Amino acid sequence: MLINRKIQTLDEFTIQQMRDFPNATGELSGLLRDIGLAAKRVHVEVNKAGLVDILGDYGTTNVQGEEVKKLDIFANNQFMGVLRHGISCAGIGSEEMDDIVVFDDAVSNQSKYVCLFDPLDGSANIDVNVSIGTIFSVFRRVSELGKPATKADFLQQGIKQVAAGYIIYGSSTMMVYATRRGVNGFTLDQSIGEFTLSHPDIKCPETGRIYSVNHGNYFQYEEKVQKYINTCQLKTKDNGGPYTQRYIGSMVADVHRNLIKGGIFMYPGTTDKPKGKLRLLYECNPFAFIVEIAGGKATNGNIRILEVEATEIHQRTPMFIGSKLMMEEFENTI
DSSP states (O other), X not given: OOOOTTOOBHHHHHHHHHHTOTTOOSHHHHHHHHHHHHXXXXXXXXXXXXXXXTOSEEEEEOTTSOEEEHHHHHHHHHHHHHHHHSSSOSEEEETTSSSOEEXXXXXXXXXXXXXXXXXXXXXXXXXXXXXXXXXXXXXXXXXOTTSOOOHHHHSOOGGGEEEEEEEEESSSEEEEEEETTEEEEEEEEXXXXXXXXXXXXXXXXXOOSEEEOOGGGGGGSOHHHHHHHHHHHTOOGGGTXXXXXXXXXXXXXXXXHXXXXXXXXXXXXXXXXXXXXXXXXXXXXXXXXXXXXXTOEEESSSSBGGGSOOOSTTOBOOEEEEOHHHXXXXXXXX
């Protein structure tokens, strides 16, 4: 029997990375592997969603005022359960819960990290079989070890993240995560039930030809955002174009595509919702961290996303993120 030793699993990769730091405790690596385990459980349910009673609305709304889907609840419970029973996480914040959950026990109180996540981004697309995903963010605690985590551990600037990532459940299930050492992507090999390294050292192309925005809200956007959208539409071969619009409505899918192929994703504020719809802690900070480590940029239209002060667990912000040169073009236009 031939064994392909070129295949490197998520576990093997994180252990190898840890070897480069003799004083590393392995706690972050363990946390990432726990997230991978929960993702595999969610993958199984996503892939049989049409066959079991897990599609449709749960019958409640979350703190955001959005209809909760059954798979939202399942995904939230999986990630919370795995992290609660692990040894690497002191508490969590979730888009689906009103407040943080602190794991107040002897082991968890010694954990150095807290985790925030959107358990199932794009869940409005579940019923129509469009790619959806999980987004997560990891911070080192600022509270005293040995005691329960506090809200201050979660309300940190995005620049202080130690890791962030996402899992996309699409034609294949893929986990992408970033630390300050780089961005790496792992595809779930169903034959062995493991995430295997498929996209090492991801770099976001400096430019691209894709712009992603909800055109239906065009007349609710600020004039400066309309101006940039007009610029995108007027691109020709003579000025770096033509640009093409691609908007899925699932942030994980849209940003993942642009990270790999190059492009810009925009979710501006509107006249009805000037702060936008995206959550700073669960969506914007993690993606800003990933894309910046990969060489791109992310802003709220005024300042760098990673420098936005977090004051609320469910804080919202406009978001503009993507390839470096396209982002610079956007900033120069507005």
